[in-house]
Amino acid sequence: MDALDLARLQFASTSIYHFLFVPVTIGLSFLVSLLHTAWFRSGDDRHRRLTRFFGTLLLINIAVGVVTGLVQEFQFGMNWSAYSRFVGDVFGAPLAMEGLAAFFLESTFLGLWIFGWNVLPRGLHLATIWLVFIGTTLSGAFIMAANSWMQHPVGYATDSRTGRPQLDSIGALFTNEIFVWGYLHVVLASLVTGAMVMLSVSAWQLRRGHTVFEGAAVLSIVVLVPVTAAALAVGSHLGVVEAKYQPMKIAAAEAQWTTCQPCSFSVFQVGGGNNDHTPTKIIAIPHLLSLLGTGTWNGKVQGLDELQSQEVSKYGPGSYVPDVFVQYWSMRVMAYLGTLVSLLSLWGAWLAYRRRLERSRVFLAVATWAVVTPFLMNTAGWLLTESGRQPWLVQGLMKTTDGISTSVSTTELVISLVAFALVYLALGVVEVFLLMRYGRRPIEVAEPDEPPDVVPRTPALTY
Numbered sequence: 001m002d003a004l005d006l007a008r009l010q011f012a013s014t015s016i017y018h019f020l021f022v023p024v025t026i027g028l029s030f031l032v033s034l035l036h037t038a039w040f041r042s043g044d045d046r047h048r049r050l051t052r053f054f055g056t057l058l059l060i061n062i063a064v065g066v067v068t069g070l071v072q073e074f075q076f077g078m079n080w081s082a083y084s085r086f087v088g089d090v091f092g093a094p095l096a097m098e099g100l101a102a103f104f105l106e107s108t109f110l111g112l113w114i115f116g117w118n119v120l121p122r123g124l125h126l127a128t129i130w131l132v133f134i135g136t137t138l139s140g141a142f143i144m145a146a147n148s149w150m151q152h153p154v155g156y157a158t159d160s161r162t163g164r165p166q167l168d169s170i171g172a173l174f175t176n177e178i179f180v181w182g183y184l185h186v187v188l189a190s191l192v193t194g195a196m197v198m199l200s201v202s203a204w205q206l207r208r209g210h211t212v213f214e215g216a217a218v219l220s221i222v223v224l225v226p227v228t229a230a231a232l233a234v235g236s237h238l239g240v241v242e243a244k245y246q247p248m249k250i251a252a253a254e255a256q257w258t259t260c261q262p263c264s265f266s267v268f269q270v271g272g273g274n275n276d277h278t279p280t281k282i283i284a285i286p287h288l289l290s291l292l293g294t295g296t297w298n299g300k301v302q303g304l305d306e307l308q309s310q311e312v313s314k315y316g317p318g319s320y321v322p323d324v325f326v327q328y329w330s331m332r333v334m335a336y337l338g339t340l341v342s343l344l345s346l347w348g349a350w351l352a353y354r355r356r357l358e359r360s361r362v363f364l365a366v367a368t369w370a371v372v373t374p375f376l377m378n379t380a381g382w383l384l385t386e387s388g389r390q391p392w393l394v395q396g397l398m399k400t401t402d403g404i405s406t407s408v409s410t411t412e413l414v415i416s417l418v419a420f421a422l423v424y425l426a427l428g429v430v431e432v433f434l435l436m437r438y439g440r441r442p443i444e445v446a447e448p449d450e451p452p453d454v455v456p457r458t459p460a461l462t463y
Helices: 003-018 022-042 045-078 081-115 122-151 170-174 177-207 211-245 247-253 288-294 304-315 324-353 361-369 372-387 410-439
Strands: 156-158 165-167 265-270 280-285 392-394
Touching: 003 045, 003 372, 003 410, 022 045, 022 122, 022 177, 022 211, 045 081, 045 177, 045 211, 045 410, 081 122, 081 165, 081 170, 081 392, 122 170, 122 177, 122 392, 177 211, 177 324, 177 361, 177 372, 211 247, 211 288, 211 324, 247 304, 247 324, 265 288, 324 361, 324 372
Parallel strands: none
Antiparallel strands: 156 165, 265 280
8 A cells, every 4th residue: 555545544544433423422412402401391300310311421422522533633734735735725714613613612511511510500501502512513514514615616716826726705615505415414314323322222221121211212213203214315315416516426326337317226236346337236226316316207327437538538537436336335335224224213103102112122122233323324424425536635626646745654654544543442442431331320310409508609619
């Protein structure tokens, strides 16, 4: 492997690892906010205990997620300085907004929520956890705006002196069609992830007779039923949007080498990779690819061979076809697992309606282990998004080969890659240990509020 391969491997591994935590933070902060709201409105102590229980899991996830996220910023200067120099006048705005606005909003009110129990007025304390959720979603919005610009550059003008793009319309950045639908898809996927984590933990506790978790299980199912359906629908439309700006990505996701109209969707096929242009479709569904790729029954989907010829004539010699195997199976892992999660949520909704949820041992066992599905789906989704853009780092403007730092040696990349792998492995062990330790603990039977004869403490003294 050369320096480019190692730099790509390092960024891919750290990015995928970091994104294991981001959806949990967004999704679980929303669900904890709902639990806290239920306690605020009803005064039921069960809701308060569930809020603090799942709030602990949220804090563990945020702590590890922040550490892994810091590495991403450093890699822009370490391994991808040519890329950073090229896009700095565009990327600077959304990244600054993410750091100065969203991250500080999230961290400030997270601290107030942690230390505000029995100190802040109940309504204000409730507002802090909702502001944490708003901060996490805003953080994702700014990052997605920057990433969507790489998929479909808009709102920029090229500097005549340097040849680099400069942002000239912040509005265009946040109305980019790829951003609007991609960000909505990420938020929905995060809610699915958070709800599956809560359902899994609750199912494990219910299997051991801790009935207080039935409310959390029902809440997660109530969120899952509409959100999974919405995520599948938005993901389908996102494919239509990307087909307009990145037709190569969509053709690769179907291993479609020849142009077709109408086009069938292959549920499963053999072959069709970069060195095999004649796949054997085991199960083909007529017209479905036309619907997914164009939104019409008889839509035309361009093949990889035709698109390759167009790219060569426009940008010069070279291969513009991404890894077809990765694209094809990433899309199917994401879609098939999403369908299974949707069916699981409907199963749980039926059991909850019949008031048999806590007694269904089969469902509780399946729900406990199904927690891995959203993480597989999220990883597959990012592989589909990022691998499908290759060989472009910024679609149509900069190739990946041109973005790497020229001063970084192969030896330095190997050392840093091994170091990151070891650190991330240690963080993963710590994360899993803490989540399993606190996720398996019986919920506190009672945790009384501040005794009435104690002088109320100020947040500063509490800290």
